[in-house]
Amino acid sequence: MVMMHCWLHPDRPSQPDSSVFYTEERDTMDQELMFTNEPVKARFIAPDGNVEEKIIEIRTNPVTLRSSRVTLSRVGEKEKGTENLPNPPPDAEKKAACPFCRPQVMTRTPRCLGKLSPSGRLVRGSSLLFPNLFPYGRYSAISLFDDNHFVEIGKASVETYHDSLLNSADYLGRIVQSDPKSVYMAITQNHLPSAGGSLLHPHLQVHAERIPSNHHRTLLQRASQYRSTTGSRILTDYLRHEQQDGRRYIGKTGHWQWMAAFAPEGFYEIWGILPGCTSFCDLNEEDWLHLAQGMIRTQKFYRSLCRNGYNFGLLLIEDGNDCLELRAVMLVRSNFTPWVRNDYTGYELMLGDMATFVQPEQTASLAREFWQ
Numbered sequence: 001m002v003m004m005h006c007w008l009h010p011d012r013p014s015q016p017d018s019s020v021f022y023t024e025e026r027d028t029m030d031q032e033l034m035f036t037n038e039p040v041k042a043r044f045i046a047p048d049g050n051v052e053e054k055i056i057e058i059r060t061n062p063v064t065l066r067s068s069r070v071t072l073s074r075v076g077e078k079e080k081g082t083e084n085l086p087n088p089p090p091d092a093e094k095k096a097a098c099p100f101c102r103p104q105v106m107t108r109t110p111r112c113l114g115k116l117s118p119s120g121r122l123v124r125g126s127s128l129l130f131p132n133l134f135p136y137g138r139y140s141a142i143s144l145f146d147d148n149h150f151v152e153i154g155k156a157s158v159e160t161y162h163d164s165l166l167n168s169a170d171y172l173g174r175i176v177q178s179d180p181k182s183v184y185m186a187i188t189q190n191h192l193p194s195a196g197g198s199l200l201h202p203h204l205q206v207h208a209e210r211i212p213s214n215h216h217r218t219l220l221q222r223a224s225q226y227r228s229t230t231g232s233r234i235l236t237d238y239l240r241h242e243q244q245d246g247r248r249y250i251g252k253t254g255h256w257q258w259m260a261a262f263a264p265e266g267f268y269e270i271w272g273i274l275p276g277c278t279s280f281c282d283l284n285e286e287d288w289l290h291l292a293q294g295m296i297r298t299q300k301f302y303r304s305l306c307r308n309g310y311n312f313g314l315l316l317i318e319d320g321n322d323c324l325e326l327r328a329v330m331l332v333r334s335n336f337t338p339w340v341r342n343d344y345t346g347y348e349l350m351l352g353d354m355a356t357f358v359q360p361e362q363t364a365s366l367a368r369e370f371w372q
């Protein structure tokens, strides 16, 4: 059902003549889960003397209610530095200087306290996990995939990601047991320095903290409110809407369902939702394998766009809530190659709205072949 109604400004006249203005609403959701896309027009006199109109889509994330923008005038723009996949970075061969490479990883990285791991490090297949020497919170660990010092985007094996995710889950499970108040958890990845990675050697960051991050706080608040108002889980309803709509839906790996984010807060942002699952403790080994598969497929898609940097995030709230289902997020970052512009400008940092140049419907249509 398409409603010509502006949820953000109910008193504003609707624009039924606009082909791009829409707010989608599922019948049973009423005011609760709105897919709002409000195009605005910028007018100016172009250098040739003609008055031009450029459309900017202002979309609202139905889950977080944060807005973001798609600058349609830049759709199709080839960003500088993405003509080809950039060459490997200069440190790609410098294994001897890397604290995450063997054998020095065993002497140059810290060990967990005995209550978390008597041996100080966790091992799962090819993955080694140890505390972050530069922690970001109470519990802050590094989970390596394997001993490969540099792995190009999309070239890692699913097995190494599976091992590293299982190792991360093992670590978080130990925290649940030893410090049940540290319920705000996350598994993240910064691939290459342009995505914030300080060491080239591929790894996941594993976090747990008693104090919520901004995103933990917003997600929990919104998911709880939605559950109490509607009796439904917000991400299940989001997923159902996206499956029915189809334009942003990409495919599945096991029970994980993948789609382009409706209101992207990063370039080519893709979500993987695991419906019905609100705790990482409910995942079996296969679920982690299927998450790893989705992560690698997303990387292969990004590689096809000649992009080499990305971020991954899986946020967890292990307080026994039955509202917030698991959602993995991946998005592209500016390429790591000289003189490429950063994707976070004054607009993103100072106004708080991400501006991307690609409509999510286009992202999904490009990504689908990697799920076949």
Ligand SMILES: [Zn+2]
Pocket (backbone or CB within 6 Å): 095, 098, 099, 100, 101, 148, 149, 150, 201
């Ligand atoms: Zn290394």
